[in-house]
Amino acid sequence: MAHPQVLEAPTLSAQNDEQDANRHLANYHPSIWGDFFLSYASHDSMEADDDNKKHQKLKEEIKGMLADHANKPPKEVLELIDEIQHLGVSYNFQSEVDEILEIFFEDENRWNLGDDDGDADLFHISLQFRLLRQHGYKISCDVFKKFKDSNGGFKASLVSDVRGMVSLYEAAHLRVHGENILDEALAFTTSHLDSSSMAAHDQFSSSNPLAEQARRALDRPIRKSLIRPEARHYMSVYQEDPLHNEVVLAFAKLDFNILQKLHQKELSDITQWWKSLNISQKLPFVRDRVVELYFWMKTLVRVYFVEAQWCERKYVPTMEEYMAVALLSCGYTTLASSSFVGMGDIATEDAFDWVSSNPKIIKASSIINRLMDDIVSHEVLNIIQVMSPVVAVMVSNKNHVDGSA
Template identity: 25%
Template sequence: MAVSNNTEEATTIEASVWGEFFINYEPKPLQRSEQWMVERANKLKEDVSTRLQTCNDLVERMHLVDAIQRLGIDHLFKKDICGILSVINGSEFPSSNLHDVATRFLLLREHGFWVSSDAFKKFRGSDGRFINDVTDDPRGLLSLYNAAHLLVHDEPELEEAIFFARHHLESMIRRGDLNPPLVDQVKRALHVPLTRTYKRVETLHCMLEYEQEEGHIAVLLDLAKMDFNLLQQVHLRELKAISEWSKDLYGHIELNYARDRAVENYATAYILFHEEGLGLTRLIFAKICALIVIMDDTYDSHATIEECRKLNEAIQRWDETAIPLLPDYLKKFYCKILNIFKESEDQLTVNEKYRVSYAKKEFQNLSTYYLQEAEWSHQDYKPSFKEQVELSTMSSTVPLLTVAGMLGSGEAVTNEAFQWAASHPSCVIACAKIMRFMNDIAAFKCRKSKGDVASSLECYIDEHQVTSKEAIAKFDSLIEDEWRTLNKARYECSSLLPAVQLVVNIAVAFAFFYDGRKDAYTFTIHFQEVIDNLFVKPIPI
């Protein structure tokens, strides 16, 4: 998640707003004991599982799956959900209701099943336009709007569906036609469509809104609240551990110019995977993120060009014999790089240890990309827009984050997935471009670079002789195009869906951090309320 900062800005980068909060934080006692909650959650899981297995109505089962996903408890019923969606995909769908058809479209495409956009033809007249009845169905329009954002390239009918639904939903809001909770759901979707939202934040909204919905199932909401609070205890323990680890790391390496983003790194891991059994993955991922930030700040805002070359040479050698190459102030950091990767390998099972070699290779690649950027800056080289994008997408950290996110994932991720990620497939590059374009827009908005190589946005402005407003509009279009590539990967690489979903989640994380053209990773004041809601405040039961 590293973000470029030039020398002039390095002294003004916001320090961690968390300090030792999570090291010293003692959560308030829960309304019920943890043991009682575990037992109650287990009973509720049995009830929900029975409901999933015994429900014979196809549409009802589909909406049950949808509610389970929105409430954030789908990780408890993965096998059941997979089976139900397979049945839905292979069955004739009995409903002609827009909300039902759009929900089916969204669920199936999201889970790697191909569904033709012809599914929405029945809602169009002979002239190809949506029929009037649709404009009076706000819930159906909202579902259409969210589902259509899973479009791939060359689906103009879904592009038109997005425009159509947005137009009518915005008109409904202006007229005051919508009541809570639907009006709030519409506003959130118009800001960020459901398929690109930070799911755990959306879960918080859903838990507040679900009981207001007609026909809601109380047992689902009870389980969602219980599960969220139980996981929150797990996540707090991990936050404490990573905060203590980070304090020791920064105290040891003594690099005062480097940003401490322990909480943000952990929160990124949490966006990618929040399940209880993936604690090791979250911690390894957060530690690698910390190394990325320090390395980025070293290359970008502190080291001389000769020191950059020596650091890269040492990282390519990946051996303690390279320590003498380095200036004294970087020797401890270099040793920590070697140690952290070795510790990560030791924490994996015998059959998983090979995975660390993929992460090490991507870390070495990232160092090379950072050095190339430093060389360009040192030489006052002005790259073309194409050159800049080619390099800066690779230095975006996405290839490394993809591999790092799979290290401790157990059998859910195979060796084939690591080989796929190492080949830098189109969806990884698409995610990297989303990150790069969003980062460069945010950087341009809040602090135009002065000493660095021009950003992709600045290169585009210079090369095409357009205004910043025109360039940003173009970048928004490019970002949408890359989302289509990500969507396409869901069904093109359905055998690798867990890995593809990880890449999608990385894109979601970037979209979250850069929401509103802000950089909430670097300037973490924008992130405090979310952290408080996710990790500090339990859900009232």
């Protein structure tokens, strides 16, 4: 099986030097993307149709797997759901996954994963807990008490179960305030999953995909990851697992590439518009970040221009003036609003009205976000340091996934 082909995004050396002279605000450099997306080549219509047909065929196969959940071992069903979520394609099967997890939550006896102390399955119990918590079910953390010893600590024998330890580590990130057992689980798994502690275990050899999963989890747990970059990484690990599902992997690669092409086309159109207006030359104090702003909303663009005008006029706003703009420019309110997109019936008109009314919880979160950002940005860290890796994963033609199996 071929490995995904990942190349580098455009480098700063490819920028137009003459534009640097026009940038006098905090030494903002031109966009590293330059004319990269102007050269976008659209899919041949026949090729696109073929990809869409393959995509639909594989999608129906996976739907069939999910529909047959009652005839499959519960552990196999949980793993299938985890795989399609980790590979970033679960949005294609939202109703099917919701239905299955509701059954898991309401009929625990039917989905028995081994409740006896001698038969407790750390991996699957942790996985079930995490999946249910991710979908909003109030499953009790008491399910982990069976893994404690007589002294109140987690059993030492668990350390040799690397797969289970990684699963428990990921589950512990779904804890809420007061769940001490999950606080202990996070400390326990973190201390034993580092490379020095696990080096003695055969499962943790550098050639084992499980070792890479553990290292990745310690660096960036699923709970704190962005779906598409994490999916792009996981494809490389998942395809090395001898037990991986060929249909799911093929679908994930194809789905990734189709969506990537859509981003590229949209960015090509936006870049052509931006270049035609010659914004970066007419307004040299504006950060040339049209590619990054593609992922944001019009509100952010407007407040960015206000901040640019303040700087151009050398105007120092009052704290009240600054916060009125800065609470929007930090992007938290935009993210809160956009998070409702795709949530189905939950995202009612009332829900959007509520989040648009700037309730106290949104305002308080925005203040924290803004001030934390300001503490860092006093060192003039450029937004490209944050956004470029994400943009590269999602839209760069050089990050195309090899769909061969």
